[in-house]
Amino acid sequence: MDERIGGFHAGYRRCASRHKSSQFELERTVLGADQREFAALGEPSIVGRKGAEQLTKPAAFDVIVVHSFSRFFRDQFQFEFYVRKLAKNGVRLVSITQDLGDDPMSTMMRQIMTLFDEYQSRENAKHTLRAMNENARQGFWNGARPPIGYRIVEAGQRGAKIKKTLEVDPLQAETVRTIYRWALRGDGQSGPMGLKTLATTLNDRNIRTRDGGRWGIAAVHLILTRSTYIGEHRFNTRDHKTRQPKPESEHAVMKVPPIISREEFEAVRAKLKARNPRWTPPGVSSGPNLLTGICFCAACGGAMTLRTGRGQAGGQYRYYACSTKARMGAAGCKGMAVSMDKLDEAVIAHLEDRLLEPQRLERLMEQLLDRRQEWADQRRTHVTELRKRATEAEAKLNRLYEAIENGMLTPSDGSLKDRVDELTRIRDQARIDAERIVSSIERVAPTITADSLHRFAAAARRKLRDRECGYRRDHLRALTQRVEVVSKTEARIIGSRTDLLRALASSDDGNFAAVGGVLGFKPKWRTRQDSNL
Template sequence: MRAALYARVSTGRQADFNLSLPDQIESMLNWCTKNNYEIVQQYCDEGLTGTDDRRPAFQRMMADACNSSKHRPFDIIVVHSFSRFFRDEVEFTLYERRLTKHGIALASISQEGINNQENEFLRRMLAMVDEQNSRENAKHTLRCMIRNAERGFFNGSTVPFGYRIQETDEPARTGHKKLLVLDPLEVPVVERIFKLYIERNMGVKDIASLLNKEGITRRGSLWSTTTVYQILTNTVYKGEKLFNQKTWKTGEKKDVAEIIRIPVEPIVSPEVFELVKEKRIQRSPKMNHPRRLTSPKLLTGLLRCGECGAAMTAATGKSNTYFYYRCNTRTRKHLDLCSSKMVPMGKLEMSVLSALADKVFIPERVGMILKELKQKMRGDNPQSITELNKQLEAVHFKLKNLYHSIENGIQIDAILKQRLDELKKQETEISRKIEGYSSTTQAMVDSIDMEEVKVFAGLLREKLLNRDTPFSKEYLHLLVRGIELKGNQATVRGSYVSLAGAIKYTAQKKNLSTSQEVLRFNG
């Protein structure tokens, strides 16, 4: 009989249990020799689970076996154990029956007693046991990885650009535990990508093109819109590596409470990351048509009619000399459907900018906005950093007393050990919250002082009223979400978080260079 061998390992650790690919192949070769089977093909999948069929070699083997247009390539598929073939009872049965339909048998060298067709029930029972064992192993592995992540260690997967792996002295199951640390050669590239997006108003495509043109590669590969987007959206760059976000098998997103936030050294500040996030939202086609972003008209994409809710866009008079903002309902449907009137473009734009500069973005008003934002954040998360520090101090005090009692000879019974474990767990949880605080929006808002507010307000007023630069429109679209015009009254809706991020970022730029430098969007 002609035999095909199939070998599979899920992880490198399986080699420690005589399940490595070479060990499996050698055992199967000896078994085939003993049973006078001719080996005609070998298929191997490395680092892939047996709970699904997403295995290249497995799919190749099944395609070869079940291709009716070809002569049957082999008579039997030999595996080390049935768990190597599949760890899902239903899938195991379906695939085995496909093979049987094409006249191909399936045999295990370590479970010879149930190889024949008469023992199908036992094989199915064994497949159910393998499936349950796989589930339990997955749960145990996930628990270990979560614990590892809670302690700040790196669990694997692709290393984010800008970082590298550093081994610690603490032993792991294989080798030593690892940390994510900054890569000094890649960090400047990440910083530049954020700067190009914020200060020069470049999109992900333009950034990728510029980097490729300059010969700056991503670990030997060219940049693309996807890889640049991943840089701009990954929270690791503001100091927060997320773990356990999705169910590995289905890709389903997990509850926020299950996500582990691993603190790492940031490359950009939280305010820079938040500014990028707000700009991405505003640049999204769902929020603004691309033509609106490139339009020279200041209020395009922001202005809406207070009478019917439609957008108001640029229009010209009969002589094409005078420009207005006009309700789209009147322009595209019928004049009688809306009672709003055309508004002179220059007059409205200057009125809006003057009102923002003189009434909204003034130190007193901005201070009130920040106070409201802090109160809202405290409402969502009543624990402040001060309260967390107090809680940690109280836990340390209790632990110190327990350690002191143990040193003085008190016996460690089950109750004392349980209490000690509870306090250590509280210490870990509170410490993780404190470490993660520095990368949150709340930390950025809490750090803003009135001096920074005054600096920002002064610089913003100067730039908003200067129509000779594109600064007015860029900052307006970043800070303002919409303007509703009804009669002679305009109602402005804005983003508190964007305002806070802009204040902090502008203050940082001022400290980094001269007092004249401000946040620029077009270099």
């Protein structure tokens, strides 16, 4: 309407959902014959409340009717701010259940009531959050969409409420395992993948998200950093208003079935941290120097960084030098500098002569035999579940097609097309995942033998010597994660048995995948100065 009409009223209702909004109607006897309604759905504050914003603009009505003042705002400051803003436009706010006038006493009473409404709202929020935290600690799902790889199932009834929890979704869980496997070991054709490469590879291979969309860097990063996949789903991690992270002591941990092992999760997290430019300079993670990032001074623990110089003949020399001494001088560390070429050669030669010796590898790999069989059994179980899911989806599709043929359903039904697309996606994704698992089982199925260890050792030696190999440094990190320089003639090499097992487990005729970037500090295969040397 273009001009103000006396007695024209507006009703403002704030509902949690459209379902409740459709069930709620303002009485005509309250609003009168001429009325307009403004609804704000599920908005806890003024930010985003389009209905409330509309009311504050000059409009062709005189009165806004609400059920109670608390339904307009539960924040006393915002309430008074918008009441004054409405008053400038000549609009009054009237409550059906709280009848107050316009005199100073009524204004004071309204302010007191809205202040109590705000207090009550905060108290309710506190108790609700406490109950939800306890619900999560008991292993029950509080609501919202589950993380990819899980689905919601009923866990039983407590009182009048049906409790729900999470279980592994075999279809999407395999996608999660694939992402972790590629992040750690690659796909058999390349080394470990970064976030962008992971997203690109998933999209190129037509592995879709849960909604059938394409992957992005943020979605991949969320999967690689979410503790839910090791069986610990965290609730109450951020403030719902400011989105700021809360202290870990306030988190509620919900136990769920794990999809990956804790070792894999920690390895990926260390890899992401090592390649984060906030923590590791780009030259460390992508530079050409073989030992950059894993070479340290044994005296002070500082990193050994590259230093260059020129000799009397004009030639350029490259050294690993103690960074602490370079920054602080002799007072910081007595330090030392060793030739880069000599140290690189000494480390590679030691790995070739001592670690990559088949008999020694065989002793180190004893635990792998049982692990690989257990892994293969778990994978075969997943294949069975995926094939069952594909068969069920195919059967449902056939029943839909039969219903169309028999005239029970019409092809023009919009929901029918969505259902067919969903079942087709589930069937195709399950088949793709099952084939990928079978392929991975076949690739690592042969038992570790002396011949396979010989091939692995030979391939590792070849790749460590190949200066043209783009993953040479990553291959080295699959065998050792820390080199400590004790003196100009002595260095201590430290490696992780877990990474060594992983490198051999992912090998294909010696073409092992590089672990890369996982900076371990646990002595495993060279733990003591004993007969194993």
